[in-house]
Amino acid sequence: MSVPAPVPHLKRSLRRFDIMAIGIAAVISFDVIGQIAAGGGQAVTWIGVIVVAFLLPYALIFAETGAAFPQEGGPYVWVEVAFGRLPAALTTMFYWVTNPVWLGGSLVFLAAQAWDGFVFPLGTGTVADYAFKLVFIWIAILTAVISLRRGKWITTAGAGAKVLALAFFTATAVAYGLQHGFRGLEAAGFAPTAAGFLALVPVLLFAFVGFEAPNAAGDEMLDPRRDVPVAIAVSASVATCCYLLPVLAILSAAPAGRVTGVGGFMEAARLVFGIYGSWRGPLLSCVAVLFALSLLTQGSAWMIVADRMQAMAAADGGFFTRALGAFHPRLGTPVRMNLLSGVTATLFMAASMNLAHGDASAIFGVVLTVAITTLLLSYIAVIPALLALRLRHPAVPRPYHVPFGTRGFTVAALLVYAWILLGCWVALFPGTLERLVGFHYDFRATWGVSRLTFEAFTLGTVAVLLAIAAAGYLVQRWRAPSADSRTP
Numbered sequence: 001m002s003v004p005a006p007v008p009h010l011k012r013s014l015r016r017f018d019i020m021a022i023g024i025a026a027v028i029s030f031d032v033i034g035q036i037a038a039g040g041g042q043a044v045t046w047i048g049v050i051v052v053a054f055l056l057p058y059a060l061i062f063a064e065t066g067a068a069f070p071q072e073g074g075p076y077v078w079v080e081v082a083f084g085r086l087p088a089a090l091t092t093m094f095y096w097v098t099n100p101v102w103l104g105g106s107l108v109f110l111a112a113q114a115w116d117g118f119v120f121p122l123g124t125g126t127v128a129d130y131a132f133k134l135v136f137i138w139i140a141i142l143t144a145v146i147s148l149r150r151g152k153w154i155t156t157a158g159a160g161a162k163v164l165a166l167a168f169f170t171a172t173a174v175a176y177g178l179q180h181g182f183r184g185l186e187a188a189g190f191a192p193t194a195a196g197f198l199a200l201v202p203v204l205l206f207a208f209v210g211f212e213a214p215n216a217a218g219d220e221m222l223d224p225r226r227d228v229p230v231a232i233a234v235s236a237s238v239a240t241c242c243y244l245l246p247v248l249a250i251l252s253a254a255p256a257g258r259v260t261g262v263g264g265f266m267e268a269a270r271l272v273f274g275i276y277g278s279w280r281g282p283l284l285s286c287v288a289v290l291f292a293l294s295l296l297t298q299g300s301a302w303m304i305v306a307d308r309m310q311a312m313a314a315a316d317g318g319f320f321t322r323a324l325g326a327f328h329p330r331l332g333t334p335v336r337m338n339l340l341s342g343v344t345a346t347l348f349m350a351a352s353m354n355l356a357h358g359d360a361s362a363i364f365g366v367v368l369t370v371a372i373t374t375l376l377l378s379y380i381a382v383i384p385a386l387l388a389l390r391l392r393h394p395a396v397p398r399p400y401h402v403p404f405g406t407r408g409f410t411v412a413a414l415l416v417y418a419w420i421l422l423g424c425w426v427a428l429f430p431g432t433l434e435r436l437v438g439f440h441y442d443f444r445a446t447w448g449v450s451r452l453t454f455e456a457f458t459l460g461t462v463a464v465l466l467a468i469a470a471a472g473y474l475v476q477r478w479r480a481p482s483a484d485s486r487t488p
Contacts, residue, residue, distance in 0.1 A: 003071050004316040009329045010219050013149035016227040019214045023235035025159040025301040027210045028242045034265050035203050037250040041188025042196040050204045051240050054419045057412035059236045060402045062212040063229035065386045068398045070224035073312030074215030075382050082385035086473055089318030093469035095378035096310035102371035103299040104345030105352050108133045111292040114266050118288035133349050141342035143300035147331045148220055158297020165290040166246050173249030176272035182252045195439045202427040206372040211236055216305035229400040311337040319472040370461050373427040379420045387413040
């Protein structure tokens with residue numbers, strides 16, 4: 001077995017707490033909480049199903065693999081060792097680009113809407129609106145550029161702000177319910193339906209993937225073999241609570257039909273914070289600032305890990321030029337890849353501003369779906385790679401083992417893979433399975449845009465990314481056909 005060459009200039013600074021904080025900052029997502037709550041009471045039911053049938057086996061297989069293969073680059077290395085450089089390059093492209101697309105799409109739009117509504121008016125499509133979004137994107141990028149031993153504290157602060165905001169909101173919603181009654185829960189309807197399941201499955205899977213992301217900085221961890229399994233277990237447990245409790249709180253307070261994906265969390269906060277009387281406005285402003293900070297540090301956490309993956313792909317000869325894989329000798333970060341992510345996020349933000357003529361709700365839904373699609377597609381190769389590593393390299397020391405050995409690992413991997421395939425199909429072709437089982441599906445009423453616009457944006461993005469990834473790999477093969485950066 002050979003792996004990509006180790007990166008010079010890296011310093012080990014990530015302790016167990018840091019790994020957990022990066023996982024929490026990256027995975028717990030405010031932009032999907034409202035989207036999940038919009039599914040009504042059955043969203044809570046399906047969260048429970050996903051946690052047991054998807055998150056648990058997912059955490060098990062990534063905990064074992066992350067501890068056994070802790071090299072810098074994480075999932076890129078796993079796929080490269082299992083299947084070769086081309087599949088790894090294609091996979092990493094989808095994994096990486098999800099994050100500038102997400103940062104320049106739903107994260108920045110949600111932050112701008114919260115700032116506009118609760119802190120300072122920005123308007124839509126104004127100079128102030130564009131300025132806010134540009135500053136938001138580039139602060140997230142610069143956070144990833146600085147050295148990890150300093151940048152980790154920014155993502156840790158973001159994780160703390162996120163948990164604090166969610167805990168304060170949930171406690172306030174409980175107080176509101178005690179004062180006014182939990183009428184929302186009585187009418188929520190927790191009985192699961194097939195239509196509700198198909199609508200929620202992509203966003204729920206998106207909400208619960210990514211706990212392996214800190215492994216992209218594997219060579220910067222102090223003791224990954226011991227810390228990775230524990231960090232995944234703790235961050236996955238925290239994420240479950242941080243999705244389940246706020247969704248229940250939103251449903252208990254917000255009237256039926258009032259919850260929307262783009263404004264669900266802050267609109268519910270506006271309602272329940274009424275119990276604070278004259279303090280309502282200042283407290284809402286404080287929560288909105290925490291909300292925006294959490295979104296910003298979520299974007300920067302993903303930039304920290306995903307840019308390292310893509311930089312390793314470039315350094316290994318899988319993406320245009322090895323220069324993009326260079327790590328700064330003093331900072332120890334892939335600065336050129338960070339800047340490329342910033343440019344990509346900025347371009348995607350500008351394109352999203354023109355989608356649906358500025359309809360924020362339509363923009364949010366479609367752009368979030370693009371991010372969901374690209375991230376889930378990356379796991380189509382990652383999950384089989386984990387199983388291949390388990391079967392082909394049994395001699396590699398594994399500090400943590402999935403229960404029941406190879407059989408348990410295989411069953412868990414196949415179960416996770418089935419969920420990923422279902423999520424990819426529903427995200428790429430919404431409404432097709434509903435019609436197959438006889439449900440009516442009004443596409444424009446659901447998405448705010450026509451199917452042609454939606455598919456052009458989603459499938460077009462996927463096609464362009466495949467073309468760019470393939471071109472990057474071929475250019476490197478043409479420029480240096482005999483180069484090989486791997487070491488035994």
